Amino acid sequence: MSTTVLPIGKPIIAPWSYNGHIFSILSAGKQDYLPWLNSNFLTLELTQGMTRDDKVILFKYISCPFISDQKINRKSIKHWHSDTIKFFKECIDLNYYIYLFVDQFYVSCYYNYKKEHIPHDPMIFGYDDLKRVFFMADFMVAKDNFTRYQTTEVPYDEIEQAYLNLPSEWDPNDGITLFQYCVDVEESFNKELVKLELNDYLNSRFSFEFYHSIMHSTYGKSVKNKYGLDIYNSIISSINSLQEVEKLDFRWFHVIDIHKSLMVDKIKFMVDNSYISDKHYQSFEEIRQSSQVIRSLILKSQIKKVDSISSKIVVLLENLREKEKISLKKVLIELED
Secondary structure, three states, X not given: OOEEEOOOOOOOOOOOHHHHHHHHHHHHOOOOOHHHHOOOOOEEEEEEOOOOOOEEEEEEOOOOOOEEEEEEEHHHHHHHOOOHHHHHHHHHHOOOEEEEOEEHHHOOOOOOOOOOOOEEOOEEEEEEOOOOEEEEEEEEEOOOOOEEEEEEEEEHHHHXXXXXXXXXXXXXXXXXXXXXXXXXXXXXXXXXXXXXXXXXXXXXXXOOHHHHHHHHHHHOOOOEEEEOOHHHHXXXXXXXXXXXXXXXXXXXXXXXXHHHHHHHHHHHHHHHOOOOOHHHHHHHHHHHHHHHHHHHHHHHHHHOOXXXXXXXXXXXXXXXXXXXXXXXXXXXXXXXX
């Protein structure tokens, strides 16, 4: 009997499970990843078609230098390892975190346990043979009935069933991805990348063309993407067509709010390290506050119907878009001097 638990900490951000996994690993490490974080996570992407007709807003970045990853497809796992539980434990013993998609129907810590077959993407970071459980991180319903990124223990057989019974069309990874924390990484702030991302955000584009081919090969060419400021237009269009704010996906506004908080941190980082002057800080703090107001209004509308809230949110989003556009342009001008 043995126990192996890989280190994880509280993620600095967790807009989605994948981001939570990455930052929970980073926060447990001893290396300074903030220069890398402040050079990335500026690009926002609204994607439609990854799962049915759902629209999701994601942070878009290329890779994390502090974490290596390798994919093993389901066919290879089945061919070389007849015992899934044993294979997962061997991966953990080799200091690999396991990122995978599972069917929530089979996992007791999920809200949809024995209710509905819905995929989700947790990370396994340890196991205990005595208890016969894996240690897992993901978004789950907490004791206060709010869904939060957290850790829990899941019986071996639940993970095995949830993985093996997941329909192939619900598994974009077609297997598992192994994460491993890299040591002795030196990553400095990348001013040129920030300038590129600012330009992309203002012009509603994503310059890394090879990424689009990866998306299409994984999810198909039916996937549609929008970037940067154009995301506001898409959200406003959705509000105008629905006329019922309570039907909107609250996660859109949660991710946007995280983005504005990160922007304040980026501005402070660039000010503290003499890349820009401190005259920009106040405007980005005001942008963050406006985003928080919108997020709160959306949340309240989903708890209790509020009259005429749609038009109010549209005006707030339009104002937020324009203020952000002006503020980002000013930062870009100073960075280019």
